[in-house]
Amino acid sequence: MAIQTLTRNIFDVKDLNLWYGDHHALKGVYFPIQKKEVTAMIGPSGCGKSTFLKTLNLMNKMIPNVKITGEVNFAGQNILHSKTDLVELRKHVGMVFQKGNPFPQSIYDNVAYGPRIHGIKKKKHLDELVIKALMDVALWNEVKDRLNAPALGLSGGQQQRLCIARALATKPDVLLMDEPTSALDPISTLKIEELIFELKEKYTIVIVTHNMQQAARVSDRTAFFLMGELIEFAETSKIFSTPKDSRTEDYITGRFG
């Protein structure tokens, strides 16, 4: 893997290795992530996509028997150093999971959750953040009359957008998304994709997806992982037209035994 110039990179991962016990799950990964771009990660089940994503906000640091080596530079700091403030890191690097997992609270409280953790108490300030986040995910019109209703009463697609709003409310720089639409119908999926397209004006987005067309539609760059290795990482248009590695071509054209 060629390493690019660093100035535009918000993340710069170098020679990252991760073991779950004896299992070598990430093998010498070099991965620069550019600001305000959408980076997609594709690859067969178990290749290490989620593991890589969780390393970007150290979600997997607490798992027993995990060993991580190499560098994960975020905004110039190697976050693998023990002094990293995890709460602060996750304020900057938000995460959205496969299934919308709202807390069993009101719509409002779900979105206000992050800002409250970070010490924002004033109602007026919270209101502003909540409204802004709900507008950003194009959910405001659908929920403005029932902000105090339970979040679990929303549809699956609405719940997923609510979770994105919750992640946005802390004003992160980076949004990590792990298969954010795999449980959604096609229209809700396209809404999230449109949203991703708009969000990249302000945010850097890293998305894991099993839907190859989704990667092709939403991302600027695509990374192909195989058995813990980063096989190829290039502009999405290049990956889906003329990939360099025959394993990438086999995977994206569906010839993968």
Next chain:
Amino acid sequence: MNTRANFDQSLQELKTLQLKMAGEAETAVKNAMLSLLNRDVELANKVINGDHLIDDLEYEIHEKALMLIARQSPVAKDLRRLHVALKVSSEVERLGDIAVNIAKSTVQIGNEQHVKELIDIPQMMEVALEMLTDAITAFYSEDPALAKKCAQKDDQVDKMFGELVQELLTYIPKNPDFTNQIIQLAYVCRYIERIADHATNIAENIVYLETGKRYNLND
């Protein structure tokens, strides 16, 4: 396990159809040339009446390729393959039309003696036919090197065309009774030159299919 056996089979069927269409066009071109050289009006009419078969095949190939694009979400080489099927079948369809044009010239000339023994025209025909055969073989065997070799002969045909037309035109003042025939022969030279161009275009598409890169082999 082949995870896309069904799609692969459809692609294979599409290729078979393309080869069938190319074979039909190659035969039409060859027969049209023979009809002209032998003043065989019957063979010429056969070419003219058979062209709709080639048109039908083009239609069938386009339908199939578009259906596969819609239903299989092809990317990378799969997508190039379908793009090339659309492009090449249009080139081949034009070859069928050119065969008809040559056959019509044969009909125009009828059984009038040739103004002189034809020597350069059959030579030019031979090079153009070779190019066409090479282009089709390169498509069959997916061989970009052969495709490039085919396209290299295009210059030769262009040169022959220029010289031949010049020469033909000098015959008109000396043989005014043959004016119509001479004009038809000049047209035929133009048609042969077009055959070489279409063969070159087919060759370019094969290079693109295999490499993902556009080569302009025409100049």
